[in-house]
Structures are given as C-alpha cells and as structure tokens.
Amino acid sequence: MRKRRFSRAISLVIGAFAVAVTLSVARQTAARILGGHGTKTDCFAVFEGIDSTGGATPKVRCMDGDPSCDHDGDCHNGSCTFQFRVCINQKDVSGCTPPAAGLKKIRTIPPKYHSFTGGLTGSKLTQTVCGDQGDVVVKLRGKKKNKPGRQQIRVFAQANGAPPDSDLVNLFCLPRPTTGTCPAPGTTTTTTIPCAPGACVCPGGTPSMLSFTTAVGGSGTCGHVDADGNPNFFQLNCGGLYFGGAGVAVPLPSKVPDMGSSLTKVSCNCSTLTLQPTSPTEAGGNRCTQGATSKRGGTCTTTADCAGPCTTGADCTPGGSCAAGSCSNANCALLQCTASGCLFGPPLPIPNTSHNGRATSTCVVNSLSGDASGTGDCVVGSTSNLNVPLKSTIFLNGGDLMAMRCSGGANDGANCTGGGGCGTVASPDPCTGGTCVNDTGRCASGGGEVADTPCCSDGDCALSGNCESSKCESGSNANFGCITSADCPGGTCKTLIQPCPICGTTNKCNAGINDGLACTPADSAIDGDYPTSHDCPAPAAGNLGSLPISFVLDSGTITKTAIDNPGTGEQSNVFCGFCKNKTLNTFGQRCNGQASGAACSCKIGTPCPACSGAPCLPIPCTSNGDCTGVTGFTSCGQRTPGAFTNTDTARTIVEQGSPSGPLTTGGPAKPATLVSIFCIPLTFSSLVDGAADLPGPGAVALPGMARALP
Secondary structure, eight states, X not given: OHHHHHHHHHTOEETTTEXXXXXXXXXXXXXXXXXXXXXXXXXXXXXXXXXXXXXXXXEEEEETTOTTTOTTOXXXXXXXXXXXXXXXXXXXXXXXXXXXXXXXXXXXXSGGGTHHHHTOOGGGGGSSEXXXXXXXXXXXXXXXXXXXXXXXXXXXXXXXXXXXXXXXXXXXXXXXXTTOOOOXXXXXXXXXXXEOTTOBOOTTSOOSXXXXXXXXXXXXXXXXXXXXXXXXXXXXXXXXXXXXXXXXXXXXXXXXXXXXXXXXXXXXXXXXXXXXXXXXXXXXOOEEEESBTTTTTXXXXXXXXXXXXXXXXGGBOTTOOEETTEXXXXXXXXXXXOSTTOBOSSOXXXXXXXXXXXGGOEEEEEEESSOOEEEEETTTTEEXXXXXXXXXXXXXXXXXXXXXXXXXXXXXXXXXXXXXEEEEEOSSOOOTTSEXXXXXXXXXXXXXXXXXXXXXXXXXXXXXXXXXXEEEOSSTTTTSEESSGGGSXXXXXXXXXXXXXXXXXXXXXXXXXXXXXXXXXXXXXXXXXXXOOTTSXXXXXXXXXXXXXXXXXXXXXXXXXXXXXXXXXOOOSBSSEEEEETTTTEEOEEETTOTTSOBOOSSBTSBOGGGTTSBEEEOEESSGGGGTTSTTOOEEEOSSSSSSOSSSOEEEEEEEOBOOOOOOTTSOOEEEXXXXXXXXXXXXXXXXXXXXXXXXXXXXXXXXXXXXXX
C-alpha cells in the first residue's frame, strides 16, 4: 500500500515540469523506533516502518484517514491501521553492538500480536533480519468515535550475558474533525519537497548502484501452495528452493546459498530507481579460477586476463594445455556483475537425500543469459520485476563426489576415496595427520542399531536395515541416519552428499577439477554440501547442459495459477507446459525451442549443429494449440501435474517478498526478501528428470541485505 501511495504522489504535476513528492527525507531516514529502554541494547530489536514523536515512551500519533500512517485507505471509518515490522540485531544503531552469538529469544506483548516476532526463531536469531510485516488496528473510543484510541505494543529481546532489550511503543489513533475533509488518495500531511523530472529524492543523495546479498534463510515461511478446495495446504520456507510437480522425489526445499552478491546500476527519478546491468569492470570482484597457474586467484575482467603466460601445460591449472603462450582452460569468474555472462550466486548443490536417492544429486551453476533489468523505489525499499534471465548448467557426477573424506589433519575434508569407492581408501592415503572416514551414509535408528554406524548400503545396517545419506547433528537421534530433520527430534539433519566440490576448512578445493588447490568460500557451511566456491569447478564430464530459466524477482507478493487442458486424457493443474506425447509422457525438442523449428537431439542449451549453432530446447506452451505443429508431441503439460508435493494437487503458488524500507545512499544494508516463481525445463536425463519431476514449476524466496551505494 505504501508503494502505491508514493507512486501516486510522484505523478502529481506541479506546473509544467515539477512533481511533488509528499514525503520528507528526514522522516524516511527516521522511520524506525528503538523503543527507548537503553542505548546499549537498543539494537537488539527495533520497530521499523513507523515514526515516533519521541519521549521516554515513544508515541506514534495518526489521524484517521491520513495515508502517511493509516494504511486502511479509509477516512472517517473510526480506526487507524498501523503497518510495521520488528527487526533484530541491527548494526547501524549508535551506541549499540548486536550480541555476537545473536539473540536467545524474542517475544511480543500482547500475545495476539505474536506474528511480528513469531518467525524470528532458530538461526534467524543470529542474523540481521526482520520479521513479517503486520497490521495493528487501533479503534477510536467513545460512542461517537470522537476520542483517541490507544494500543501499546512491547517487544522483549533477550541475549546471553546482556540485559534484555524491552521496547515499547504507544500507537494513538486521533479522530478527524467532523468538518474536516479527507486527504486525496496519495497525499499526506508531511512536508512537500519539489521534485523536477529527473531529480532524485533518495535519502542520502543519488545512488549509483544497488547491491543485494543473499542471507541464510532460517525457518520462517515466505509463501504457500493452494489446491482446489484446500487453501494454504503446503508452506514455502524463506531461503528455500522448490521445484517439480506433485511427483518430485527430492526432499524439499533445497537450501539456497548465502553470501551471493549482485550489483545493478541505478538511474533515479524522484524515488523511482531504474535498475540496469553492471559490467564486469563496473562491478569488480572477479577472479581467475582456471588458466595460467600464476594468474589463478588474481583479479580479471575477461578470460584472456587468466590465460597466460605459459610455456608448457605444467604452467596451466589441471585440464589445461598451453598453446601460443595461453592456457586452453582459462576462466574469469564474473562474481558480482549483472550483465549477460555474469554468474548468479555461488554453485548450488541439490542433494537428493531420499532413501537410495544419492545418485540423482546435482550441482547447478547459474549465470545470466541476458542483461538484468527492473525497477525499485529507494523510499519504500522495494524491487519490482527484476528480470534476471538465467542459464542453469546442470552437473551430474554420480551424485556424490566424495564417498570417503579425511577427518582432521592437514588435509581435513579432502577426498580420500579409493578405487573401490565407498569403504576403500586411496593409496597413498592423503589424510596426513588425520583419518579417512566414511562420508557416504549412516545407519538409521531402530532394531538396536548403534549411533554413528557408517554404511555404504542398506546391507551394512543389519539391525535397522536402512542406510541414509544424511545424519542427525543433534537431538535424540544424534548421529543416526536421516532423510529430513523430521527424523531428528530436537535436532537437524545434515547431508553427507557433496554434488558440488566444496571449499572447506583448509581453504582448499575438496574434489572437482581443482581438487587440492587454494580457494575462497563463496558461502557459509549451512549444510554438509557447503561451502561451495567458483574456485572449485565441478568435473566437466558431468555437464548435462544448460536450462533457460525466465527468472524475475520481486519484493512484493507474486502468484502463479495452473491451467487445465480441455479434452479427454489431457493434463490438468499445469503450471509450466511443454509440448509432450501424453501417451508416453515424453517431450519434444526443436531448434531454439520453437514449435516451427527443426527437430534436434543435442545436449540441452548448447550449440547444436542441427540448429546451425542455435540451442536445442524443449518447446514451451500454454495450451495444446501451441503444439499442433510438433509432430508426435501435440499435448501441453508437465511431467506430472501440480507442484512440490503429492499431499494434494496444487492449483496456485504464492510467494511473499518484503521490501527493505527506506534505503539511505551510502548507509547500512537493510534486510529484504526477493521472491520468484518460474518454470524449469527438463534436462532429458531420465535420472534427473525423474527425481526432480521436470519439467515443472520452481519457486524461491531469497532473504538478503539490500544497500544503496553512492
């Protein structure tokens, strides 16, 4: 609602060229209440999105119908709707440092407003993050609704070794004079600042770039799935990646890596930001990952920067040869830019932790297939329709790159698998000062099975009968095999699968092309398949091809609704249709993915000779009519109907983002959540497509930190 208010205000023309933005920059930089309990703990929790008149007990006064503070859009209705959220561990509060170990707990009083802090649990208590935005309705008092109404909200935030932060705010709704007129939609009673076309009113001045860095998702929900007659039957976690139809066999969600940073250029008109791609030079942060050994780890802007010098292949990183002074395998990892060819986030592991599902685990490397573009608002802190077209390259290397790993010693975490796979040790043993241990599986509990019993298959678990590819990290089932955290009461399930090479505690690549070479972790150790790094590429032999993904991010609420295809035997509940043979449930391929294109069978997304170098792709469709010309594949559908679960057949997917609030140019980063719902083509690998149930829909919520750069 706030976003609509500002956009309306900006559209009011004053004279021929001026525009009035009905807000005060000073107010926007102060749209936060610390609570006033004590300076040293004020940063533990803050109210964000509301302004205070100050005082020992902060007060927010709002007149019924004032659109700057009453968000119900109604005047003379006898109530004010205040909108705000609670943010924790804030790093920009003067005189206060967030607790190093995070908060112990946080709660809201009265309990009926529990939703403001209810999602701030688990790992989120250690992050700089905000809870869900919520409404507090304050009604006027008196029979004639002519007396101010008041609602008090208190938040208690506790940390070990520090006094609690007790934040209190009083919300007052003031009656509007009966003779007074209601303000026009999109206006407020705050100071008006002239804004000529092309001028910028962002707090702190005109930004040049906008950065967004992903954070650990935590345990809150950012969306849900509805079925016909069964709304909200399946929750979507913040920081979770979901994919596939109702037949997906991979336990969801997959975890999205944190620390992925992207930079977009900004042009500003009033408070509206036009987001444009940054080049490798503009964004910086690029690094040579392959090529000349002497250049590896150095800065670069093009692959040529990493190629030489070399005299022989020994001067190149593994897999490269030297010709004319240049290494054949040179690569410059473009880590932060948003132009075509730039990377998007760290390598993404997709472990299939289902029973006996390990072999279908994949590693995904995302890069941009086109330039990023979108819009934003520096006053609201919103992002709208940020188009980030992706090329998702899929690697399948037997599911797990390290069946055995070194524990302790100089090469802690290194691959030590022998020629016989799980249960065998490489010769010579690389685990100097450590031990080569099973990193494949642990026996599940039951039947008197002993905790932490290593296994390579079910046959190694004589008592429980089940060898699982993850183990409980804590709780009552600690060190027993698990599939999801539901198998670990009081604990979490940590995977033993590494579908991507990782950059572990020794800052050396574990597995992959650059096994044993130095690396910099690109994300945190959020699970057993992390941290990953572009310094540690996956083995090229497992490259299945690249999937084109139409990926659009937004900080608002987005939805996607499935369609039903008419006709006998046609598929219903289709979110992402591709031309298929409904009898065989197989899908067609054509040059450029066009129904009129020539038939082809090359690796998906790669240059195809049959297509004169264009890619060979499946054919997207929205109805059977789009497939009439595709011989043998005349129906439009997914592999199976629905989305993400077989609990019910999904009809609608909903993801809810959250804006950051006012962004001050050059100021601190603020928490925000960007969301996307998209379609994923199939890989034409029966192993991968069967497990992931592709083609089908995808959805993700990316919690992170947004910042406006000068």
